[in-house]
Amino acid sequence: MIPFSDIPDMTTVQFDRFAKLIHERAGIHLKEHKITLLSNRIRKRLRTLNMKDYDEYYQFLQNDKGNEMVHFLEVVTTNESYFWRTTQNYDALKTHVLPEVLKQYRGQELKLWSAGCSTGEEPYNLAIELIESMRKVGFFNFRIVATDISTRVVQFAQEGRYTGRKIEKIPPEILKRYFKPLTDDPEVFEVRDDIKKKIEFRVENLFQSTPSGMHVIFCRNVMIYFKREEQKVLVDRFHRALLPGGYLFIGHAESLQMLNTDFRTISTPLGILYRKEG
Ligand SMILES: C[S@@+](CC[C@H](N)C(=O)[O-])C[C@H]1O[C@@H](n2cnc3c(N)ncnc32)[C@H](O)[C@@H]1O
Incomplete structure (x- = not known):
């Protein structure tokens, strides 16, 4: 597995592309200050897939015929919930x-x-x-x-x-x-x-x-x-x-x-x- 620190930080251009995709697929609007959060979450996915950078992953998502879009959306949605909430x-x-x-x-x-x-x-x-x-x-x-x-x-x-x-x-x-x-x-x-x-x-x-x-x-x-x-x-x-x-x-x-x-x-x-x- 590629070490976490070997995957560079996400650039703003890369962030914009992922944010656009997330918006198209889930309607979710990611504000720019979420770049570190998104970067870290996708980084975990890159390690699982043994990929070395965000561009490679973006290309992979574009050609995805399997389940990767499901994993991708799971990486970006926040699922916090509990019983007796509000x-x-x-x-x-x-x-x-x-x-x-x-x-x-x-x-x-x-x-x-x-x-x-x-x-x-x-x-x-x-x-x-x-x-x-x-x-x-x-x-x-x-x-x-x-x-x-x-x-x-x-x-x-x-x-x-x-x-x-x-x-x-x-x-x-x-x-x-x-x-x-x-x-x-x-x-x-x-x-x-x-x-x-x-x-x-x-x-x-x-x-x-x-x-x-x-x-x-x-x-x-x-x-x-x-x-x-x-x-x-x-x-x-x-x-x-x-x-x-x-x-x-x-x-x-x-x-x-x-x-x-x-x-x-x-x-x-x-x-x-x-x-x-x-
Ligand atoms: C913070 S949880 C809220 C859970 C629960 N309603 C509550 O208040 O405890 C938000 C949920 O919305 C889902 N979600 C986000 N965008 C969605 C979409 N476009 N369609 C369906 N579910 C979506 C996420 O996957 C996540 O599980």
Whole structure:
């Protein structure tokens, strides 16, 4: 394997070419100050492939007929996620959204989409919260579609096994109720099979996938990577994917304020909600 230090730093010209490719393939806008990060991450890939510089790798990607584009996109996306992340969103779902949507779509199966689901914490968390909410609002059917551009994270999500920081915020009684520790490694907890069955995981690019008939969409901590024009394209796609009266949840650092969208904003003590009118 070529030593790490033998691979030179990435030049700005090389960075621009990779950044353009990343933008074309994933819609992700990499700012110039990310050059060291990108350089280091691709450097690891070069070592695995025994290549000596970034130009060679760029050429290889251009001629790629196999899986390298998948690896490349995995190198550049950030997949940080954990259970019980920004719980305000789940609380708002339970207190404001569910009673209203269940009334409007009485007797129908609820469809939710976790868009940019990463390693699966968000869709599993959603499934658990929905089941928990049935103690209050009564039984209803639901299913969740969970998509991400990265094959690696979707495979991880399907396994449904978590440990450490990813599960440390889960209340102990919930952990006990919905997860089981592995017999050979009790520090690792696996999501119950019946919860797994509620979720359909798919590898999909948000700018190409077209789910429809959704009651609720969670797309949190994803739009932050995109430029404003792409955010607008995406939010318009979400609007089309939702049924009238459906809701979009975004990350706490994200906003639709400047995007001029068709969503109605509703201020609640649990934050701003975005509703498709109807
Ligand atoms: C920081 S994670 C967010 C995970 C989860 N939503 C949460 O808030 O915990 C962002 C995810 O968006 C995915 N992503 C980025 N661009 C994407 C695209 N164009 N299509 C689908 N997923 C994308 C990344 O692969 C990554 O897993």
